[in-house]
Amino acid sequence: MNLPDGTQLVLNTDTAIDVRFDALARAVVLHAGEIHIGTAQDRATPARPFLVRSSNGIVRALGTHFSVRHGGTLLAPRTLLSVSQGAVEVLPAKAPQAVRLVNAGQQGSFDDLGVSPLAPLAPHAGAWLRGVLIAERMPLGEVLEQVGRYRHGVIRCDPALASMPVDGIFQLNDTDRILALLQHSLPIRMTRRTRYWISVDAA
Template identity: 30%
Template structure:
């Protein structure tokens, strides 16, 4: 008989599949047959839901209505759940439910980094790009312009002061365009906006959908939405320390720490909701996430629980 640990990856795979808005009736029926095959299957399914529900608010009745659900009734909360579980499925499962970028990044993009990888690139105009973990860019060069298209992830840009400029450098993120005027700045693309942190120089920002242009000064940070620019009250990072392999925090919520560390390690790292707002400070290694988690537990009132190699929970110390 197969063990519980043997079938947990299958349960995660089914969860990801059933959470998709493209799930078919045949796939729903196949899940139902899988559930009926063994008590071990049903226990693994319930275990995945139970463990993750206290972190992401996963609905407890997922599976009860899945056989009667139509594609038009996909719940937004489940679409968020698939984002949470997608990376785990991509890492653990050989069944093909993996993200396109993970499989074909090096074919689709000019430059691409894997989880935990950083890469330095020098453009023909002397501009230096540092790609952070899970980042993809395409370079579009013409006689008068050099456009860096950020498809996903995060880049640190340092323009050259020594090269004679014959091309106008621009960064495009899908939410807007960034025009540097002799600068060092960080750009990170999220689903709904792109975050820009300026360390030196001046930036001109142009939202994609006819929003008003804005200018940034050093030590400012903004979120570029497709139709507006929103200035943030403080820098979310003290410095572009990730290029040196460190995450530097100054009185930031523990939830932010968990989200950042998750970017640099295959799998899922989640913070219990009771301690999400615990404020932490310090410098943490991005090249050795497990060591950073141990350091966190030694310094703050939390403990680290490894449910599987790819599923880590940060829990209150007394729980």
């Protein structure tokens, strides 16, 4: 989608946002899910900053392409961030003085109090923009969490299996096929308790 200033915004599945533009700032509020942003130069005078607000703080764009995802848990939320072009500044909600610059080719996460150590951008960080999930030694629990965002219902994984590594390239528009492939290639058993509840246990 295109915002009023020409910024391009791509929403991943199960994403909720608000767009708030005024005389002082251009802001997107991320309530859930994941967004990818390609910012445009503001034509207003003076130019307004482009901000992404999450429950953990603010990401300020510095002429860039970047993704922001709501992560963590209900009790301990975190905001995940990856920058493919340009740079952004991160201002944690309860420690705005701990501002952190994140440059192109870096990724990390932050909570209310600070930013985690940054890491090189994962090679397939933007695969979801192409409708693909690429797993390279990705824990099974994380794979199922990602797949669950693209289908209705609950996928419950035995905690003992959650760290099992998964490799593969999966098309996100067919989650039933993804689950079938996982069951075929791993020592796991998937049981459909109801139409909207799948349990994953050891085979």
